[in-house]
Amino acid sequence: MTTTTADEPMFQAWDVHKSFGHVEVLKGIDMSVERGEVVCLLGPSGSGKSTFLRCINHLEKFDRGEMWVGGQRVGYRPHGDKLKELNEREVAQRRSGIGMVFQGFNLFGHRTALENVMEGPVVVRREKRAVAEQRARDLLGRVGLADRVDNYPSQLSGGQQQRVAIARALAMQPDLMLFDEPTSALDPELVGDVLAVMRQLAEDGMTMIVVTHELGFAREVADRVYFMDGGVVVESGPPSEVLERPREARTQAFLSKVLA
Amino acid sequence: MTATPVTDSPARPAFARDARVVVPTRHPGRWAMAAVILVLVAGAITQVIGNERFQWDVVGDYLFAEPILQGVARTLMLTVAAMTIGVVLGVVVAVLRLSPNPILSSAAWAYSWFFRGTPLLVQLLFWYFLGALYPTIGAGSFSWSANDLISPLTAALLGLGLNEAAYMSEIVRGGILSVPPGQAEAASAVGMRRSQVMRRVVLPQAMRVIIPPTGNETIGMLKHTALVLVIGYSELMTSASLIYSRTYQTIPLLIVAALWYLAISAVLSVGQFFIERHFGRGFSHHRVSRRGSRATRKGEAVA
Ligand SMILES: Nc1ncnc2c1ncn2[C@@H]1O[C@H](COP(=O)(O)OP(=O)(O)O)[C@@H](O)[C@H]1O
Ligand SMILES: [Mg+2]
Numbered sequence: 001m002t003t004t005t006a007d008e009p010m011f012q013a014w015d016v017h018k019s020f021g022h023v024e025v026l027k028g029i030d031m032s033v034e035r036g037e038v039v040c041l042l043g044p045s046g047s048g049k050s051t052f053l054r055c056i057n058h059l060e061k062f063d064r065g066e067m068w069v070g071g072q073r074v075g076y077r078p079h080g081d082k083l084k085e086l087n088e089r090e091v092a093q094r095r096s097g098i099g100m101v102f103q104g105f106n107l108f109g110h111r112t113a114l115e116n117v118m119e120g121p122v123v124v125r126r127e128k129r130a131v132a133e134q135r136a137r138d139l140l141g142r143v144g145l146a147d148r149v150d151n152y153p154s155q156l157s158g159g160q161q162q163r164v165a166i167a168r169a170l171a172m173q174p175d176l177m178l179f180d181e182p183t184s185a186l187d188p189e190l191v192g193d194v195l196a197v198m199r200q201l202a203e204d205g206m207t208m209i210v211v212t213h214e215l216g217f218a219r220e221v222a223d224r225v226y227f228m229d230g231g232v233v234v235e236s237g238p239p240s241e242v243l244e245r246p247r248e249a250r251t252q253a254f255l256s257k258v259l260a
Numbered sequence: 261m262t263a264t265p266v267t268d269s270p271a272r273p274a275f276a277r278d279a280r281v282v283v284p285t286r287h288p289g290r291w292a293m294a295a296v297i298l299v300l301v302a303g304a305i306t307q308v309i310g311n312e313r314f315q316w317d318v319v320g321d322y323l324f325a326e327p328i329l330q331g332v333a334r335t336l337m338l339t340v341a342a343m344t345i346g347v348v349l350g351v352v353v354a355v356l357r358l359s360p361n362p363i364l365s366s367a368a369w370a371y372s373w374f375f376r377g378t379p380l381l382v383q384l385l386f387w388y389f390l391g392a393l394y395p396t397i398g399a400g401s402f403s404w405s406a407n408d409l410i411s412p413l414t415a416a417l418l419g420l421g422l423n424e425a426a427y428m429s430e431i432v433r434g435g436i437l438s439v440p441p442g443q444a445e446a447a448s449a450v451g452m453r454r455s456q457v458m459r460r461v462v463l464p465q466a467m468r469v470i471i472p473p474t475g476n477e478t479i480g481m482l483k484h485t486a487l488v489l490v491i492g493y494s495e496l497m498t499s500a501s502l503i504y505s506r507t508y509q510t511i512p513l514l515i516v517a518a519l520w521y522l523a524i525s526a527v528l529s530v531g532q533f534f535i536e537r538h539f540g541r542g543f544s545h546h547r548v549s550r551r552g553s554r555a556t557r558k559g560e561a562v563a
Contacts, residue, residue: 108447
């Protein structure tokens with residue numbers, strides 16, 4: 001799938017702008033994520049984190065700028081000196097190599113945990129059911145749900161559903177995983193299981209962009225942290241700098257609020 | 261607030277000598293109500309059966325008579341065929357209606373506006389008399405005489421089916437809108453194309469909302485088929501009326517027709533039950549599917 005050479009970044013964004021109507025919610029975002037790197041995106045609610053993440057797999061269109069994943073342009077192709085939207089098939093093909101985990105899990109309600117994980121490989125990649133099923137069972141085992149394969153989402157706790165959702169994304173063998181506040185909808189005692197799965201994934205070398213309010217996770221797992229506010233990146237760097245010694249007043253204010 | 265001592269468990273009050281068992285609540289009122297209803301129904305049935313002006317012997321004679329059975333077969337065929345057209349076309353119109361393309365969605369809106377806004381009777385007659393408006397259909401060497409093409413049967417199927425599609429499209433649209441948008445997003449995110457998202461994720465879950473009103477539509481269609489009388493196609497009601505206009509045994513023949521409609525509705529309702537159960541999988545609150553419950557029990561044993 002990937003056409004990057006080893007030293008080329010897995011993900012790059014330049015000057016990404018996005019408006020909803022007259023409101024500009026992304027005002028020129030630059031970002032670069034190396035292969036195997038974990039980047040956490042922090043920032044107050046409404047700062048544009050979800051919108052940026054959704055632009056990466058083209059669930060949201062943007063108005064200006066460029067995004068590249070694994071050496072391929074996301075969402076658009078050059079057309080003269082402008083960009084033109086890719087067609088539906090190309091957009092779907094790009095998405096299949098990018099895993100996404102949502103705040104609200106969004107498991108397919110009419111399918112069991114196993115079927116949820118098999119759905120992508122069988123429908124999109126046209127894999128043989130037996131092959132897809134074996135990998136789905138392995139993945140569900142890896143997220144600690146080997147005994148829940150036949151349960152429907154309504155029979156699973158939030159934490160279990162989110163782990164199935166992670167397995168579903170991994171089943172497509174993505175180059176990049178996107179997480180949009182994966183633990184924000186969970187009861188506090190269930191957060192740890194999901195974070196543990198994500199930590200393991202990071203250790204296994206997955207490239208990840210994680211929107212989160214879990215500062216502990218960001219501190220321990222992230223290679224770099226981006227702090228966003230009002231549609232711009234205010235500050236970025238290793239967590240030891242951004243979280244421990246923030247330079248910008250807005251970062252300091254946000255951190256003191258989250259830690260309070 | 262006065263300070264209360266903190267203990268691990270609340271002190272057991274003096275009146276709680278033993279942990280008590282909860283007995284199931286009894287419903288004596290329900291039994292009394294059931295008895296009353298049973299008596300009323302039994303009374304009504306004996307009264308109706310005992311009334312010889314209903315001419316039950318005539319009902320018996322005609323219930324399985326050849327023309328009546330033929331009428332039943334045609335009613336069933338019309339219902340199934342018109343509903344099939346209605347459901348398939350209705351899904352297409354609903355999907356177009358929700359399309360981001362404004363031309364397609366306006367066209368779909370106009371379709372259901374037109375076919376819901378004119379009387380079914382007018383539509384049936386219109387299809388039947390299409391030959392008077394357009395003597396030939398097609399172009400060049402591919403043209404047919406409308407009178408050959410539009411038989412009473414094709415006019416009946418066009419009239420009933422296209423009209424039904426307009427109603428079904430609204431039902432299907434409601435079903436599609438009832439599926440949370442996160443479902444389609446998650447399906448797109450794994451790389452499904454729009455048609456796959458619709459077929460594999462949205463429509464199967466929309467079915468839970470679509471099925472009950474579709475059951476209504478089907479049972480309604482069963483009786484609306486009687487309208488094809490006006491364009492000379494015959495079905496159950498036509499067969500019954502042909503007989504009573506000859507023999508003047510109006511009431512018993514209406515009873516024959518009613519009994520058949522009731523029987524078919526009963527069969528359709530049973531079918532609806534099974535279809536609802538199929539599409540309810542993963543969602544029912546009362547019933548856990550067999551596969552699911554086994555896994556749950558296994559899971560609990562491990563946990
Ligand atoms: N579909 C939409 N239509 C209009 N405005 C939107 C839409 N989605 C998000 N927004 C707005 O864009 C801004 C950024 O939202 P979001 O990316 O969800 O922020 P965050 O994830 O950081 O909380 C917010 O002001 C929000 O109200
Ligand atoms: Mg958000």
